[in-house]
Amino acid sequence: MLHALRCYLLLVGAQARAQMQYRFNFFAQVFSMIATYMGQFIALSWLTDRFGSISGWKLEEVILFYALAILAWGFAVSLFFHLVSFEDQIREGLFDRALVRPLNPFVQLLAGQSPIAGTGQLVFSIAAFLWATGRAGVVWTPLKLLYLLGVAVGSALILGAALVTVSALGFFTRRTYTFYWSLVFPARQLVHYPLNIYSQVVQWLLTVGLPFAFINYYPAHVLLDRAADLPWPLLAYLTPLVGVVAFAAAYGLWCLGLRSYVGAGS
Amino acid sequence: MRVFAALVRQGMKVMLAYQWENYMGLVGNFAFLLLFSALWSALLRGDPEAQARMLSYVFIGQLLQNWTFTPTWELAGRFRMGDVALELAKPLSLPVRVLGDFLGRNIVRVLRALPAFAAVGFLMGIRLPDWPQFGFFLLSAGLAWVINASLYVGITLISLWTTYFDQAHQILDFLEGVFSGFYVPLWYMPPALAAIATYTPFPGMFFTPAAIFSGGLQGAEALSALAVQALWAGGSLLILYGIWLGGVRKMTVMGG
Structure with missing residues (x-):
């Protein structure tokens, strides 16, 4: 495990150095993502300025939902976004290389991207988050900071799980882009707004089926001291656990897919 | 014109081979439809007329997404691999071929999407506009296609100069996202910005046809919006050809 972690860090460090050889490209990418x-x-902000609130949530609170979602996405992009293009590796036979090296193929796959690729998302999300928490009057305590750390890790794992699942589906279908753009991307957009604008069925789906509500909707209740408004306040504290369970399940599916993998053209 | 029609038919054949992507794309469309209809229903709870108009707007907006879909990354990929040299050897200019191909694909995307959208529209209680208004909508949708395809193909052709076309593409996405009315229609934008946006190409890419369909633009207002859209459709084609001709003169093929 430690060996794999060390190898992972060495590989992503090399990826980051490689990316920084193209500095202008890197900064242009950061700017365009922002x-x-x-x-x-x-x-x-236009919507909330015009209408004042959305289903009982004020501008700064809605922007807090958005900022939390983007914050988690910033971490997920940095670590996992390249999994969306996994079908290219399968189709071009590049993934076969990972099978003949003395390191877990999953670790090799994860290490295939520079960790600074999500810098634009991270910079923007941190700025938006600080602005929104300031405007929403979030009172910071050491416990809330610790909670935020847990939420950040759990949320990145939830989104990471979605991307790992997309890559796992690539083993069975030779397709990954389609699953990302048709399922994960729209589902991410759904949680940019308060969950209570949707029907109970959709709320249930985003809590149990594709648990993106744990990225921002439930945690925001804690940050805004509104956890008691939830039907089950415990939901607001489950993000790290949901993240670990979702990621483990996605990794299980990926391993299952790996077992049935046959190289393109065979 | 016959050559262009042949290119459109070819694009249709290509798209007919990609059923899976097409149907999965509909899942994404309906997720966005769910999002926007829930959002606008919540925002306009006290105004049933405006609510019905917005539901119609977001409904047709998702169908328009199929109509104006431009997979320009395929084109950029060909350039990166040096295939641009082959493109120059062909007896028909690249923009004409790409536009024909994209139009054919978009026609198939819309035809495939129509039955599902008809069913969802029926369930949502969406009503088609009366005939003259529907004619304006069809014309506006056609112009929206020209503006979208020309600007996006044009921005991709920047890759004849630089490898940083992705960033330019994202800036165009940003401007389109903000000013086209995809997230917020011009009616609900700050008035000063909406007034400026009216004269840019962006509302013509989405807002104008969606607003005509939903009844938000009628009569003289609709005609005026169509006139601006037609001007931008011509302007966008000129921009596309300007970038193409300039790029061909400027580019150097690897090994050349």
């Missing part, structure tokens, strides 16, 4: 998220942020 612009992309800024667009949604602007649209959200």
Whole structure:
């Protein structure tokens, strides 16, 4: 386990160094990602400026939902986003290399991306988060900071689990982009807004089926001292556990897929 | 024109081979439809008329997404691999071929999406506009396709100059996202910005056809929006050709 971790760190370090050989490209990417998220942020602020609130949530609270979702996404992009293009590795036979090296193929796959790739998302999300928590009057305590850390790790694992699942489906279907853009991407957008605007069925789906509600909706209740408003306040504290369970399940599916893997053209 | 029609038919054949992607794309469409209809229902709870108009707007907006889908990354991938040299050897300019191909694919995407959208529209109680208004909508949707395809293919052709076309693409995405009305229609934007946006190409990419369909733009307002859209459709084609001709003069093929 420690050996795998050490190898992972060495490999992603090399990826980061490789990416920084193209500095202009890197900073242009950071800038353009900030612009992309800024667009949604602007649209959200227009809506809440115009209508005052959405289903009982004020502007700064809605932006807190959005900021928490983007914060988690920033971590997930840094660690897992390249899994979306896993079908290219399968189709071009590049994944076969991972099978003949003395390291867990999953670790090799995870190490295939520079960890600074999500810098744009992270910079924007941290700025939006600080702005939103300041405006929403979130009172920080050591316990809340610890809670936030747990939420950040748990949320990144939940989104990571979704991306690992997408790559696992690539073993069975030779497709990953389609699953990401048709399922994961829209589901991520759904939680940019308060969950209570949706029907009970959708709320249940985003809690149990694809548990993205644990990324921002439930944790925001704790940060805003509104956990008691939830039907089951315990939900607000489950993000790290849900993250670990979801990631373990996704890894299990990935291992199952690996067992049935046959190289393209065979 | 016959050549362009042949290219469109070819694009349709290509798309017919990709059923799975097409149907999965519908799942994404309906997720967004769910999102936006829930959002606008919540925001406009006290105003049933505005609520019905917005539901119609977001409904047709998702169908338009199929119509204006432009997979320009495929084009950029071909350039990266040096295939641009082969493109220059062909007897028809690249923009014409790409536009024909994309139009054919978009026609198939919409035809495939129509039965599912008809069923969902029936369940949502969406009503088609009356005939003259529907004619305006069809015209506007056609112009929206020209603006979208020309601008996105044009921005991709920046890769003839630089490898940083992705970033330019994202800036265009940003401007389109903010000013096209995809997230917030012009009616609900800050008035000063909405007034500026009206004269940019972005509302013509989404807002104008969706607003005409939903009845938010009618009569003289609809005609005026169509006129601006037509100007931008012509302008976008000129921009596309300008970038293409400039890029061909500028580029150097690897090994050349």
